[in-house]
Amino acid sequence: MAKNTSRIRGTTREIEQAARDLRKQLTPAEAKLWQALRRRQLAGLKFRCQHPIGRFIVDFYCASCKLAIEVDGEIHTQQKDYDEARTEQLEVFGYQVLRFSNQEVLNNLPAVLSRIVEAASK
Known part of the structure; x- marks a missing residue:
């Protein structure tokens, strides 16, 4: 059986669809953080929103780190x-x-972003 290379590592179609659905209904805190992370605005890092990893969906994911x-x-x-x-x-x-x-996230976004940049640089 040939490997389907379009699948995200270890996910299922159901998990991928759930991630798509979650992207449409972000909480206010997730939406605020996403506005700061999207389009490589934070230290040039590329983030994905509601990204499936195996059987999990993480709120935000940076593949490079x-x-x-x-x-x-x-x-x-x-x-x-x-x-x-x-x-x-x-x-x-x-x-x-x-x-x-x-x-x-809602009350101290600059500190949150600072911790993210620090973690990404490790």
Whole structure:
């Protein structure tokens, strides 16, 4: 069976469609951060929004530095174990994961962007 090279590594059509759907319904914090990340505005880094990686969808992803960024809302206070396991799995795959709360993004975007640039330069 020939490998289908158009597939994103380890994803399924369902995951890819879910990512497309999520791009259409960003939270206010995700939308604010996306406005700052898109079109290589931040240090020339190219980010993707709602990017599938295997069975996961990360909020933002920079392929050149394997950096995944998650913006966490209130629901994440109830699923810390899941989020930690997910982060560990992504790190096993070689990705660096940064997590920010909605409030951090909405109230202190310059500090968030500074941490992203710092992480990307490692």
